[in-house]
Amino acid sequence: MLFRTVLKEEFNRLIDIFLSSHEVIAPKRIDVDRDGKPVHQFLPVSSIDEIDLGYETTEYSAKTYFLPFKETLSSFCYEDGDWEQEIKYRLMPRFLVGLHPCDINALLKLDKVLARDYFPSPYYISRRKNTFIVGIDHEPCEGGFCRAVGADTVTHGFDLFLTDLGDRYFVAINSDRGYNALNRVQCREVTEQDNQDYLHARAQIAQGHKDLPIHNLPNLMDIEFESPVWDQWGAKCLGCGSCAQVCPTCYCYGVKEDVSMDHTRSEKKKILYSCCIKDFAEVAGGHNFRPDRATRLKYRYYHQHRGFAESYESPMCVGCNRCGRACLAGINPPDIIRDLQEEGTV
Amino acid sequence: MKHVLEPYDITRESEMLAPLDYNRRSRLKDTDRIYPAEIINVIRLTEMEKLFQVRIIDDTDRERFTFLPGQFVMLEVPGYGEVPISISSSLSHKGFIELCIRRVGLVTNVLHKTKRGSKVGIRGPFGTHFPMDKMRGNNILLIAGGLGLAPLRAPIFHVIENRSYYKDVYILYGAKETNLLLFNYQYEEWERIADINLRVIAEEGDANWTGEIGLITDLLDDIQVDPGSTSAIVCGPPVMFKFVCSRLTEMGIPMHRMFVSLERRMHCGMGKCCRCNIGSTYTCLDGPVFDYWSVLNLKEAI
Numbered sequence: 109m110l111f112r113t114v115l116k117e118e119f120n121r122l123i124d125i126f127l128s129s130h131e132v133i134a135p136k137r138i139d140v141d142r143d144g145k146p147v148h149q150f151l152p153v154s155s156i157d158e159i160d161l162g163y164e165t166t167e168y169s170a171k172t173y174f175l176p177f178k179e180t181l182s183s184f185c186y187e188d189g190d191w192e193q194e195i196k197y198r199l200m201p202r203f204l205v206g207l208h209p210c211d212i213n214a215l216l217k218l219d220k221v222l223a224r225d226y227f228p229s230p231y232y233i234s235r236r237k238n239t240f241i242v243g244i245d246h247e248p249c250e251g252g253f254c255r256a257v258g259a260d261t262v263t264h265g266f267d268l269f270l271t272d273l274g275d276r277y278f279v280a281i282n283s284d285r286g287y288n289a290l291n292r293v294q295c296r297e298v299t300e301q302d303n304q305d306y307l308h309a310r311a312q313i314a315q316g317h318k319d320l321p322i323h324n325l326p327n328l329m330d331i332e333f334e335s336p337v338w339d340q341w342g343a344k345c346l347g348c349g350s351c352a353q354v355c356p357t358c359y360c361y362g363v364k365e366d367v368s369m370d371h372t373r374s375e376k377k378k379i380l381y382s383c384c385i386k387d388f389a390e391v392a393g394g395h396n397f398r399p400d401r402a403t404r405l406k407y408r409y410y411h412q413h414r415g416f417a418e419s420y421e422s423p424m425c426v427g428c429n430r431c432g433r434a435c436l437a438g439i440n441p442p443d444i445i446r447d448l449q450e451e452g453t454v
Numbered sequence: 455m456k457h458v459l460e461p462y463d464i465t466r467e468s469e470m471l472a473p474l475d476y477n478r479r480s481r482l483k484d485t486d487r488i489y490p491a492e493i494i495n496v497i498r499l500t501e502m503e504k505l506f507q508v509r510i511i512d513d514t515d516r517e518r519f520t521f522l523p524g525q526f527v528m529l530e531v532p533g534y535g536e537v538p539i540s541i542s543s544s545l546s547h548k549g550f551i552e553l554c555i556r557r558v559g560l561v562t563n564v565l566h567k568t569k570r571g572s573k574v575g576i577r578g579p580f581g582t583h584f585p586m587d588k589m590r591g592n593n594i595l596l597i598a599g600g601l602g603l604a605p606l607r608a609p610i611f612h613v614i615e616n617r618s619y620y621k622d623v624y625i626l627y628g629a630k631e632t633n634l635l636l637f638n639y640q641y642e643e644w645e646r647i648a649d650i651n652l653r654v655i656a657e658e659g660d661a662n663w664t665g666e667i668g669l670i671t672d673l674l675d676d677i678q679v680d681p682g683s684t685s686a687i688v689c690g691p692p693v694m695f696k697f698v699c700s701r702l703t704e705m706g707i708p709m710h711r712m713f714v715s716l717e718r719r720m721h722c723g724m725g726k727c728c729r730c731n732i733g734s735t736y737t738c739l740d741g742p743v744f745d746y747w748s749v750l751n752l753k754e755a756i
């Protein structure tokens with residue numbers, strides 16, 4: 109990997125260059141919550157002033173720019189009892205600035221499912237390759253447990269990655285387009301001092317992480333499959349599916365076809381879903397493979413921490429705790445994992 | 455000056471990805487491409503089930519379309535939706551495939567109203583298959599309950615067309631009522647031409663029924679096979695294959711030579727929508743055909 113440092117004014121100038129030709133998505137402060145804490149969201153911005161790179165976390169993840177809530181898979185037009193299919197992929201390139209390591213790791217996890225396995229998704233790959241990613245280090249967010257699931261650092265999955273060194277950024281460059289972009293503004297080779305400042309900043313961040321004891325979670329998930337912990341937490345779940353909507357790694361969906369009023373066209377759309385919603389595993393005729401909330405909640409955790417780990421060596425969850433913050437019933441991974449862990453040691 | 459970012463156009467991507475096993479091919483840009491197809495004939499089987507003969511319209515695509523027994527297709531009815539359906543015909547049939555469909559919901563009901571000549575679409579084939587090659591030299595038990603006979607027909611045809619590969623072949627078929635029996639016009643052919651021991655049983659008989667009455671497991675009571683060289687394929691609802699497979703285990707047939715086909719909700723067939731997922735296993739990719747030992751190891755599979 110190549111490294112450079114760039115003064116903050118110069119970096120701002122780079123954002124201006126991005127803005128002059130393409131859409132730029134970045135963390136934007138949109139509100140304050142009832143405790144007076146700022147609320148951020150990844151949104152299109154039109155000037156550098158709208159960007160707040162010091163944000164703690166966002167309510168929704170940036171997943172929506174890769175897996176939109178609704179996406180047309182194909183359209184059909186009808187004529188004389190016959191039909192024709194049309195498929196379009198999103199081709200417009202854009203910049204996504206200010207992703208935290210957990211969110212970049214989340215994209216790497218999605219890549220495993222959507223870009224490398226059987227049947228790579230052209231919809232996803234098209235969006236992924238057309239997105240230039242600038243990541244940034246940050247102080248650990250409240251409630252997050254990214255370190256416990258190994259998602260607090262990244263070595264790839266971005267074009268540029270920034271670490272704040274006060275007046276300048278330490279930049280890791282991970283692609284030729286990242287290299288070329290950075291060279292549009294003034295940057296310089298890293299010095300011994302830069303390296304030391306960088307290591308110091310990293311150590312500072314590492315210290316801020318809270319420890320969540322996660323040992324052998326995949327195995328624990330298996331053993332605690334019948335645990336009462338699931339019933340206790342399941343009883344609270346509203347089955348609303350918000351957790352999956354805000355989660356940067358949840359990717360499941362349903363399909364719906366909409367016919368135009370004049371019956372000449374229809375659109376086949378995928379709509380992101382959630383395994384906590386009642387009819388997730390229901391089949392025609394009324395049989396439901398996961399009829400109750402506890403089973404569905406358990407399944408969500410089981411897939412995140414055991415099933416995915418079995419297939420891809422690491423859990424799917426990146427520990428951002430967005431689901432925990434979004435849940436009206438107060439269901440959150442740190443508490444559930446702690447309960448399971450305790451159950452396991454009794 | 456050039457833009458910082460040049461668009462990446464996936465439609466220009468032409469690389470054929472590494473060939474996939476089980477006949478499943480996927481060209482990067484073609485994963486959602488549907489083969490236009492025509493329903494060339496509709497055969498009414500019972501009140502609830504019809505058999506559709508479906509032909510891929512494009513000659514090259516039709517020629518290239520191959521599958522293995524146990525695989526399924528996604529059948530698209532544009533404007534209504536897409537449903538996974540097992541291929542219920544012989545591999546050697548190049549002209550069309552047969553799909554036996556029960557009407558239960560939106561798409562399947564629309565299909566039951568369609569007539570010859572209607573234009574639908576096909577994606578696939580998808581999923582794993584019954585390993586017919588590995589069963590060579592074995593006695594074969596083909597066991598179906600209810601609609602399970604639909605996916606079982608592909609292996610049945612395979613056995614018939616390669617009869618010398620297999621020793622004794624049994625088809626055991628059970629249905630709730632006698633008027634729900636599927637494909638009864640083929641029974642005689644299977645028995646007389648293919649030298650298959652066919653046993654049909656119904657839970658409730660009627661005035662004209664001269665056959666056996668009881669449960670599918672009853673048929674296993676008096677079957678004498680050498681368990682060491684016997685393979686079984688069991689298709690039907692979970693309760694049924696659970697009972698049947700435990701009986702087969704008692705008879706001494708090893709679990710890795712019993713094959714079942716699982717059913718789950720499916721929206722893509724490609725391991726993307728996650729609806730068919732059981733813990734870590736996609737039914738559409740790693741299944742629908744599993745050996746029984748794998749099924750026992752899947753949490754919440756039965």
Ligand SMILES: Cc1cc2nc3c(=O)[nH]c(=O)nc-3n(C[C@H](O)[C@H](O)[C@H](O)COP(=O)(O)OP(=O)(O)OC[C@H]3O[C@@H](n4cnc5c(N)ncnc54)[C@H](O)[C@@H]3O)c2cc1C
Binds near residue numbers: 536539553719
């Ligand atoms: C591998 C496999 C093979 C199958 N083979 C056959 C067959 O040969 N013959 C047959 O009659 N049926 C078969 N089924 C079941 C068939 O797919 C469902 O009956 C059908 O999807 C119902 O769709 P619907 O639109 O009529 O019902 P709705 O209730 O309106 O369903 C809406 C959507 O939910 C999904 N869905 C609902 N039920 C099921 C289900 N049981 N399985 C999968 N997806 C479902 C589908 O995507 C469907 O479009 C098979 C299912 C699987 C998984």
Ligand code: SF4
Binds near residue numbers: 436
């Ligand atoms: S866990 Fe919370 S957010 Fe998720 S479905 Fe249940 S109530 Fe909704």
Ligand code: SF4
Binds near residue numbers: 425432
């Ligand atoms: S499951 Fe929750 S904590 Fe884990 S990645 Fe998803 S939203 Fe973040």
Ligand code: FES
Binds near residue numbers: 722727737
């Ligand atoms: S059907 Fe979509 S993942 Fe299996």
